[in-house]
Amino acid sequence: MKQPVRLALLGCGTVGAEVVRLLHEQSADLAARIGAPLEIAGIAVRRLGRDRGDLPVDPTLFTTDALGLIKRDDVDVVVEVVGGIEPARSWLVEALRAGKSVVTANKALLAEDGGALHDAAAEGGGDLYYEASVAGAIPLLRPLRESLHGDRITRVTGIVNGTTNFILSAMHATGAGFAEALEEATELGYAEADPTADVEGFDAAAKAAILASLAFHTRVGAADVHREGITEVTAADVASAKAMGCTIKLLCIAARGTDGQGREAVSVRVHPAMIPLTHPLASVGDAFNAVFVEADAAGQLMFYGRGAGGAPTASAVLGDVVAVSRNRLAGVRAASESAYADLPVRPMGEALTRYHISLDVADRPGVLEAVAGVFARHDVSIATVRQGPAAGTAGAAGEAVLVIVTHVAPDAALAATVRELRGLDIVRSVASVLRVEGGL
Ligand code: NDP
Ligand code: HSE
Secondary structure, three states, rough: OOOOEEEEEOOOOOOHHHHHHHHHHHHHHHHHHHOEEOOOOOOOOOOOOOOOOOOOHHHEEEEEEEHHHHHHOOEEEEEEEOOOOHHHHHOOOOOOOOOOEEEEEHHHHHHHHHHHHHHHHHHHOOOOOOOOOOOOOOOOOOHHHOOOOOOOOOEEEOOOOOHHHHHHHHHHOOOOHHHHHHHHHHHOOOOOOOHHHOOOOOOHHHHHHHHHHHHOOOOOOHHHHHEEEOOOOHHHHHHHHHHOEEEEEEEEEEEEEEEOOEEEEEEEEEEEEEEEOHHHHHHHHOEEEEEEEOOOOOEEEEEEEEEEOOOHHHHHHHHHHHHHHHHHHHHOOOOOOHHHHHHHOHHHHHOEEEEEEEEEEEEEOOOHHHHHHHHHHOOOOOOEEEEEOOOOOOOOOOEEEEEEEEOOOEEEHHHHHHHHOOOOOEEEEEEEEEOOOOOO
8 A cells, every 4th residue: 555645625614524524434445446545634624613523533633724734745635625716716726836636616716717726737737626516416527528528519508506496496396486485495404594606696607617618628717607596586487487388497508609700609608497397407306406418429418416515515526536646646647627629708699599578468459560570670580479368357457468489599689679578568567588498
């Protein structure tokens, strides 16, 4: 058996504590797989006095001096499960430049400034692995960055945020409104006290940027991702989706396409969308994640599992720890970042989407013609129109509900259509606007 591989663990919260537990429980197997034992050199935390229960670790290993720990000569691998941009970025750049390997679950940092980490890894010669940063336990980034490297990925569509999937699944199952479903998610421990990052789509947007970077060999950052959350999704939207044989999911969509000049480009977006109940992602319930990958030769692939939680996320972290440790012992490093394609990222207005629009309108001759004329002026083709009585009027009050589903059109044209509809006298209100994905 060789000399131990020594780890600096930064963070010992939900994920870090499970990393410690698994390192302890599986130490013999991990050592056999790596060819050397793993040893924790130190654990950096914010509060030394915090009660950490029965964590199987020597309490003298805890420190609040993360940088001092990283710089120690006897540290080979730095595992970062703290989160946030700073000081995590400075710590990891320092570690990578010094030639240490880094394993991180920090999607926010990778999406904000992944380039700085990759550059530092290239400079220092160590590995940078981050499987846990997207979709928790699901092996997804390794397939994208290794297994599918002989193929051309055309589209990645995913449910990558467990909290919002729990909320939308509850709304679909019970007819509850957003606030009620969020309350349930909070009570059950799925949503955090401040759920902004999840419900406003920031968490999913960071993951979308990481997925797009790997799928399209292009540096994509959080700022390149069009982001909309689920706070505006109503019980009426969900009911309308159901009436059409659909459900609503918060999707991350990264797709190849062409820009206005016909050059290859990518678009990356996160927003709620209606998908048919027959779509593989429609059956992903509760707080689960799933990612649907389409590639030229491989065809369609689906990855499914637990996207969050201490143990599932620690599983992905440890997989990376084994990989980087084996590389160090063999004196090799994994393939470096692949960003050679450097494709431009298209603005959302150029993305091709479909809309489901619900309008409260006056029920009199010429209304349908006037509404259809707005769509025609913006070159948006209507796929289906359904008219019903306005809620609570039984059709007697001269009011009606029009539900229109469009064919595919540029998002900017659809947005302009909705703007003009809002200005029509005969349109009492635009009750809901939702994108439609996955064929209908
Ligand atoms: P927690 O908030 O549970 O834990 C954070 C840890 O970092 C704590 O141990 C805390 O110390 C420590 N810490 C915070 N600030 C500092 C600091 N300045 N110096 C030293 N230590 C510090 O976070 P999670 O475990 O939930 O998440 C960790 C990372 O994993 C994040 O990047 C997150 O996005 C990612 N992730 C989390 C998932 C999950 O399900 N939780 C899923 C996938 C990824 P102390 O214990 O003293 O408070
Ligand atoms: N808050 C995230 C979620 C945790 O709900 O999916 C995993 O990144």
